[in-house]
Amino acid sequence: MRFLFKTDYDDDIRLFPHSGYVVSYGLLIAVLLIAPYVLSSYLMSQLVFVCIYATVGVALLILTGFTGQASLGHAAFLAIGAYTAAYLQKYNVPFPVYFLAAGLLTGLIGALVGFPALRLQGIYLVIATISFAFIVEEILARWESVTNGNEGMRIKTLSLLGVAVPRDSPAFYFLCLAVLVLTIVGTLNLLRSPTGRAFVAIRDSETAARSMGVNVALYKVKSFAISAAITGFAGVLFAHKLSFISPEMFTLQLSIEFIIVILIGGTFSLHGAVLGAIFIVMIDPFLTYLKDDMPGIIAGVAATFGAGAEAAANVQAKVAAFASLNGLKGAIYGVIIVLFVLFEPLGLYGRWLKIKLFFQLFPLYKRATFKRQKIYVKSERNR
Amino acid sequence: MLDFVQQLVSGIALGCVYGLIALGFVLVYKATEVVNFAQGDLMMLGGFFAFTFIGMMGLNYWVGFAGAVAAMALFGMLAERIVVRPILGYPQFSIIMATIGLGYFLRSVAGMIWGTDDLKIETPFSQGVLRIGALVLAYDKLSVIAATVILCTLFYLFFNKTTLGTAMRASSENMLAAYYMGIPVKRVVSIVWAISAAVATCAGVLLAPITFIHSNVGLVLGLKAFPAAVLGGFGSIPGAVVGGVLIGVIESMAGFYLPEGWKDVAPYVVLLAVLLLKPEGLFGLHVRKKV
Numbered sequence: 001m002r003f004l005f006k007t008d009y010d011d012d013i014r015l016f017p018h019s020g021y022v023v024s025y026g027l028l029i030a031v032l033l034i035a036p037y038v039l040s041s042y043l044m045s046q047l048v049f050v051c052i053y054a055t056v057g058v059a060l061l062i063l064t065g066f067t068g069q070a071s072l073g074h075a076a077f078l079a080i081g082a083y084t085a086a087y088l089q090k091y092n093v094p095f096p097v098y099f100l101a102a103g104l105l106t107g108l109i110g111a112l113v114g115f116p117a118l119r120l121q122g123i124y125l126v127i128a129t130i131s132f133a134f135i136v137e138e139i140l141a142r143w144e145s146v147t148n149g150n151e152g153m154r155i156k157t158l159s160l161l162g163v164a165v166p167r168d169s170p171a172f173y174f175l176c177l178a179v180l181v182l183t184i185v186g187t188l189n190l191l192r193s194p195t196g197r198a199f200v201a202i203r204d205s206e207t208a209a210r211s212m213g214v215n216v217a218l219y220k221v222k223s224f225a226i227s228a229a230i231t232g233f234a235g236v237l238f239a240h241k242l243s244f245i246s247p248e249m250f251t252l253q254l255s256i257e258f259i260i261v262i263l264i265g266g267t268f269s270l271h272g273a274v275l276g277a278i279f280i281v282m283i284d285p286f287l288t289y290l291k292d293d294m295p296g297i298i299a300g301v302a303a304t305f306g307a308g309a310e311a312a313a314n315v316q317a318k319v320a321a322f323a324s325l326n327g328l329k330g331a332i333y334g335v336i337i338v339l340f341v342l343f344e345p346l347g348l349y350g351r352w353l354k355i356k357l358f359f360q361l362f363p364l365y366k367r368a369t370f371k372r373q374k375i376y377v378k379s380e381r382n383r
Numbered sequence: 384m385l386d387f388v389q390q391l392v393s394g395i396a397l398g399c400v401y402g403l404i405a406l407g408f409v410l411v412y413k414a415t416e417v418v419n420f421a422q423g424d425l426m427m428l429g430g431f432f433a434f435t436f437i438g439m440m441g442l443n444y445w446v447g448f449a450g451a452v453a454a455m456a457l458f459g460m461l462a463e464r465i466v467v468r469p470i471l472g473y474p475q476f477s478i479i480m481a482t483i484g485l486g487y488f489l490r491s492v493a494g495m496i497w498g499t500d501d502l503k504i505e506t507p508f509s510q511g512v513l514r515i516g517a518l519v520l521a522y523d524k525l526s527v528i529a530a531t532v533i534l535c536t537l538f539y540l541f542f543n544k545t546t547l548g549t550a551m552r553a554s555s556e557n558m559l560a561a562y563y564m565g566i567p568v569k570r571v572v573s574i575v576w577a578i579s580a581a582v583a584t585c586a587g588v589l590l591a592p593i594t595f596i597h598s599n600v601g602l603v604l605g606l607k608a609f610p611a612a613v614l615g616g617f618g619s620i621p622g623a624v625v626g627g628v629l630i631g632v633i634e635s636m637a638g639f640y641l642p643e644g645w646k647d648v649a650p651y652v653v654l655l656a657v658l659l660l661k662p663e664g665l666f667g668l669h670v671r672k673k674v
Contacts, residue, residue, distance in 0.1 A: 064476075070476050070479070116655065116658060116659045119659070120658055120662060122475045122476070123418045123479065124617075126479060127609045127610075127613055127654065128654070128655060128658050130606065130609070130651075131609075131610070131654045131655050134606075134647075134648065135648055135651055135652065135655075138647060138648045141644070142643075259480065259483075327490070327491035327492075327494040327598075328491070330487050330490060330491030330494075331491035331492055333484070333487050333488075334484045334485065334486070334487030334488025334489070334491065335484070335488055336484070337480055337481065337484025337487065338481055338484040338485060338488065341470060341477050341480050341481040341484065342466070342469050342481065345470075345477060372473065374471070374472030375472055375473075376471075376557065376558035376559045
């Protein structure tokens with residue numbers, strides 16, 4: 001076990017507290033860099049989605065995880081980013097320009113959403129962001145001169161400084177990865193700055209933050225704007241990856257998926273966004289696997305445990321029928337959300353921390369270390 | 384003028400449905416400060432239960448209706464016990480997510496069991512219209528309005544006049560203090576969920592002749608009920624119904640007088656306006672915060 005002795009104020013805000021971090025993150029980057037030359041094209045495509053979802057997850061973490069403002073409207077910000085890119089691309093605007101423009105516009109709209117959100121809290125804020133997302137969705141469907149309505153828009157191949165970057169090429173993956181890494185590093189820096197500290201203070205207690213001199217309104221709007229802008233950047237990549245966008249892609253369902261990303265990953269650390277994104281994106285290949293291979297495996301197990309050939313075939317058919325049921329994905333989503341909220345509210349990253357602490361403190365680990373306080377009094381709940 | 388009255392009445396009927404769903408939100412919110420995002424899905428499930436009893440087993444409409452309400456009340460208790468009780472007292476966001484998850488689950492499972500077709504229940508109100516002069520009112524819509532008025536009155540009396548209702552209000556204010564005063568808080572919460580599931584079922588069954596039953600009906604209507612609940616001020620029973628009716632009328636008027644597309648957006652525009660101008664709603668109480 002490593003003991004960190006803090007001898008300097010900078011020790012508290014160092015990006016890499018000790019050399020172990022440099023080694024492990026260096027290895028991770030190396031693995032990610034060679035991934036496109038090793039993995040199949042399908043998995044590569046999923047990995048690109050992991051990067052995009054993780055970027056949105058980081059954006060959502062800034063708002064929900066660190067500022068404590070829940071949002072169920074991030075699909076709308078993603079849509080605004082995607083549509084800005086698609087619209088500007090029609091007029092041959094170069095990629096770097098419309099990439100930045102999308103982020104700027106989305107950030108601006110995020111700030112505009114932030115203003116009404118100043119007076120709202122908790123459930124009201126959730127409902128307000130849902131309404132905002134609905135209105136954006138409807139505008140996208142109706143403003144046909146710009147968005148082409150329900151027919152959707154095609155997005156041409158990305159061209160970066162004259163070089164074409166097709167959506168399934170390794171270069172596109174590297175672009176997404178670069179955006180993700182830059183976002184994460186930027187967010188880490190943000191969280192070490194006074195702004196980030198103010199965000200966390202607002203999350204923990206708005207009243208206390210205000211009495212410490214934090215301009216709550218300003219920082220809430222800032223948080224909304226930053227979160228929206230990052231989501232807008234992700235939207236540009238999302239549009240390029242899909243190469244076709246239409247309003248029905250950016251529904252409440254997608255917003256909920258983003259929330260699930262940070263819920264499953266863990267809402268208190270940026271690791272959560274990445275872990276959650278991996279989980280959400282990889283659930284599709286996993287379900288396909290379940291559908292294709294599981295019946296055979298279960299039948300095999302049944303056969304080993306003494307079931308006859310006929311019974312085994314029967315089992316196989318039943319499992320196959322179950323696995324191909326419509327809506328199985330939705331049910332699994334639902335169960336996963338409920339199980340995480342009930343049993344692992346800190347998410348995958350929280351679980352990892354618990355396991356790590358268990359081994360570090362081996363015989364002395366206490367479950368109560370991670371116990372959260374329950375509040376049963378109304379006046380203490382709204383703070 | 385006639386068009387206007389016709390739209391008004393159909394808006395009121397639609398609004399009553401929103402009001403009934405919002406009533407379910409409000410009941411749960413009043414007693415536990417939890418917002419149940421699966422309320423619309425409970426309504427959908429209630430409709431399916433009623434379909435099973437009436438359409439598939441061939442029971443009498445009223446018997447099937449009562450059966451569905453009873454079954455859903457039990458189901459509401461079960462959902463509360465499994466999903467909500469372990470996380471009561473945690474941040475609202477956790478509970479919202481848990482109920483969203485529950486909603487997902489119910490929607491998919493209902494789709495698996497009853498299929499994805501639109502189902503219909505034969506009701507005594509399915510046919511027939513009431514004519515007042517040139518005005519034509521369908522019985523199924525009138526039945527929704529009547530049921531809403533009755534349920535709303537019942538709940539208003541229940542919360543303000545009965546011991547159990549007072550216990551519910553007390554546990555909403557301060558669960559610990561209520562517990563020390565001898566109120567069985569757990570049982571109270573359980574009963575509230577049963578009642579709210581039962582109200583949702585009433586909405587689902589009454590709605591069956593109008594919108595049919597399918598697994599996504601809860602999502603669509605449940606989300607429209609939020610503006611209703613907010614407009615009325617979360618936590619006020621008359622507010623939920625008044626808010627529901629207002630939203631229904633606004634939607635219906637917007638569909639008739641405004642360009643296409645406004646019908647679906649109008650409730651949310653109203654919602655945002657309310658949140659901006661008067662976040663506590665029409666009948667809501669202003670909550671002071673404690674540091």
